[in-house]
Amino acid sequence: MSSIPLGARGALLRRLSHRPPVCSSSSSPPSSSPVTRRSVSIAALFLSTFPSRAASAGSPFDKYVKRKKLEPLETYVPAVLLTQDQFKDLEKYLEMEQPKYDISRSLLRSGPAASLRVNIRAVAQYADDDGKGKLASNAVDQCLRALEDLDSLFLHASRNDPTASVESMKSKINIALGALDSLLETVPSELLDKGRAIAEAYRSPIDQNNESKSEDPDPELKQLEALL
Structure with a gap:
């Protein structure tokens, strides 16, 4: 018999009894790749939710996933330009006599x-x-x-906080x-022009x-609502 004490032998047997069973030949073998499609999807979702935190981590895997999601540069430039237009429309809207700050915040x-x-x-x-x-x-x-x-200012203004001024x-x-x-x-420059x-x-x-709707009394507001 082994020289292992009885109490220790019982503990060892209990640990062995809780080990996961070995897969039989009929079951599907585990994936040989440490990075599965599901793990890539989860990592991509994490990056889209917390992009600044993932970028600061500097992980090569994080960078790989982010690069895989990128479209050509010219895909993003028009959207940034249109967002600038949207902010300019918002600035004009704030010059109205009684702008609605909840709408401004939604924009x-x-x-x-x-x-x-x-x-x-x-x-x-x-x-x-x-x-x-x-x-950049x-x-x-x-x-x-x-x-x-700006979002915080809109929130305070919607609650009638006098410190949230239009000028700010x-x-x-x-x-x-x-x-x-x-x-x-x-x-x-060529991509920016495009x-x-x-x-x-x-x-x-x-x-x-x-x-064509120049008779509308509030065209700026209508344009704002069209973007919402």
Whole structure:
């Protein structure tokens, strides 16, 4: 008999009895790859939900997943340009006598602005590949901080907080617009021109439609609602 004490032998037998059974030949073998399609999907979902935190981790796997999700650069540029137009429309809307701040706040999450975080981070990734990562990263951070501050101002104004002034809101919009201009400076000129042409083609039907409704007393508000 073994020299293992009786109590220790019982504990060892209990551990062995709880080991998972060995797969038989009829069962499906485990995947030989440590990275399954499901794990890639989960990682991609994590990146889309917490992109700034994933980027700061600097994991090669995180970077691989993010790159796999990127479309060509010219896909993102028109959307950023249209978001700038959306913010300019919002600035004009704030000049109305009684703007609705709940609608203004919704605009930051609607239309082209709804995908702004994804779009500007994609442009910044291409800028980083082109050696302009610091400029692009600073522009992205500045834009997102301004929009967070703007969202907070809208929330306070909707609750009749007198400290949330229209001037402070317009200031945050201008900071965001300037940051987007800085980010777009990292885009090669030929791709930026192409993006502007695409954005203009997208805007034209909207502009013509607005002209045909010139009798509307509040065309700026109608344009805002169309984007929501």
